[in-house]
Amino acid sequence: MSHKLPEHVPFALGAEQLRQYVVQYATNPIYLDNMDWVNDDNPYRRQLRPQILPHLDFDRVLPRENILDYEGLAVQRLLTSIYEADLMFLPKNGLKDKWADFKSFYSSSNRALGEMIRPSLERFAFGFLDQEVEVSGTWTKKELETYFRSLADRDRDQPSRAEVAIGKSTDRERAARMWLIQFAPDFLSEASPMMRNVLGYYGPAQSEWFKIIIDEYGYGVHDTKHSHLFEKTLASVGLRTDVHHYWQYYLNSSLMMNNYFHYLGKNHELFFRYIGALYYTESTLVEFCQRGADLLTDVFGPEADTEYFTEHVGIDVHHGRMALENLILPLVDTHGDSIIPEIVRGYEEFQLVSEIADHDFAEQIGWMDGQPVNRQLHDPVWAAIQAGRVDAPVAHLVEPRGELSNTHCHDGDELCHIVSGTMRFESGFGSSQILEAGQGIVIHRNRLHGANIESDECVYEIHSIGDHRACLS
Template structure:
């Protein structure tokens, strides 16, 4: 496994592919091969030591998961919805080229260790388990999750702009839902006995029994369209949060590494079972927020089929596997169950924090003056970067490990803190930037001169 300078060099060889360079627009318009990896920043990041639980929202995590998403998805086929123009055709070949795929595979093990290694400290499985005790534990899942409203759902309802928050929420699901069941298919090739046929029944459900209009990804496209979002793959790449990519990549991680086959079964059971209650609440939430205008069939369909899928995952996959292969596989099944539980909580926490950050845009702009005064008067000493950018310069979305202060010297900046969330900053104005929160900016004057002060904790600048 690569590390140190060798890993950095290999990452740069991968990420400097032209399809991964910064974008000049906020969205990727009907081009599933363009994924902004910000390669100019990667030489300054270290991916040798696995993240801790308290680091999974930082920029290194986001950067790693952006790369892993691109690496994993080179195994999948994506085509644009409209004409394959000469430019898109070049990007198509570039994304699926042997050079791109092989360079991705070289760095994948190290990035997986970095991005998922924290789970070793978060989850442990002990005790003596057999098929009976495993079945009892898993069947009790319904009692543990039914009716448990997620903090993300509460954050949407209580947001200053619930429709904006709900759209940001749907965007987080897009990496998974627009290519639904693709990670699952990684485990269905080969010869795995009778469970292969049973598992295929779940996949067939996901793909609408061969009817495109009822395929789950098609239903989700209709949901996006109904609330004013576009449905082309990775259009909203720059708005994905690290927690959301972590959740999507986890199933690719398990499916790509077949030594984790049994772990996948546990994670599959957790998600198929919890989706029933979640989708019922999601349909109600979207109906409320969009006054009945949202197409929620994607979610109502899951309420019906995932009740069936959860039972199938237990009775037709997990229990037959344990009976055939023995108790030796149970710890891995339980590990997958518990790991995805942890990951789901992380993704929820990340989204809640992002909505709070988006809602606080006007407040953070008003905090500029007292924080900047502390810096200007020398009461706070903070490293500062002086930046000059021309009209139209787009800072692709990123985050920082500490709080920062953006101060505009001359010109105008549109500061973006999430989908459809921004503040216009003029000369003498600015904003506080929260640590680990996704943001970007675009220059709206002929030139903009601004400063970024790395204040660490902005609240200490106001005491």
């Protein structure tokens, strides 16, 4: 009898297996399309649009230039659901009629399927960072400390593109609410990804990291827990606070920012990358939160509860120093200079992800504000199609009253043309307009949108026009 063991083969899914398991995961009834724009106190319902997933290829790395395409949105929605099966969510008003959804979300089947597809989806979603971020050269502890302290001295008082977009918006309150909604996936379960890294055993640094976490959790006092403070901010401007109430209004990049920390925390081989990303957040949050408090007060007046932001201003200078002096540098002392490139890479990667999200949100606000113009563009683009100057693939659709096209985006510009009936076109939270027969709208590439049918039947066409500007010449 031979005692020779077979060669170890790392686990990996083939392309067809991956597609099969993604669809199997997403056809769980809790992930099907919704008949309303929001989820009512049900943290287990997440619309994954499984009918589209068989047509998507996740067995590759999504290039940087396509990161905001629909495949990117689809994978970030999938990953959010997979990661959060590790967290405990309970409805504010009790399980009651949500018991079946609770059992389904936390079932062994749902979790096992999620874990099987997770590595491939992570490679698809975050693999572009391998090409975008490179840390070269030989680093020492002194060089790392000098580098991080020089970054901390940079001027961070300038408003982000997102903040500028809110300030210039034709509806600043709508834009500011949309902005707050983007933070809900992170802030309502704040520090949960971080908790993944304080389990285990790694010496004094572990206790230092835990000090940051217990700050986030209000030292066990619920009224001072950061997520509770954010709930007060949401409520003060008329927004709901139940988890994923606004799931359909999350942008691709907003989910990406939150998922990036889950990705690093779930994969412990990326532990040192996480602490670099942690330092980025802790060293930039003070200025961000000060500007955030000022922005909300300017937009909503004194009724806006800004304690979430002002409380961070008070503690995060301390957190940034703690992260560097009590966590990062002692880990370098213990484990050597070889971990430094990973730490720096985490910092640089999350900085890039943050920049992508900043740009994405600003573009979405511009898209929401620009709906009157995009509606006017329908006529010249439609005329070009009718005259044969534009030859674009077209989808013919017939839908009944109440049919809801859950939010999504397109990889190129599209023309929506109403043949008959009435559609309510949704371009973001609080942003919609009625389209009647003969009317329509130009839908910009990568912009989140959806639609609802408000007549007994609506017949409409979607023309894939590529770049709408080419139709106007």
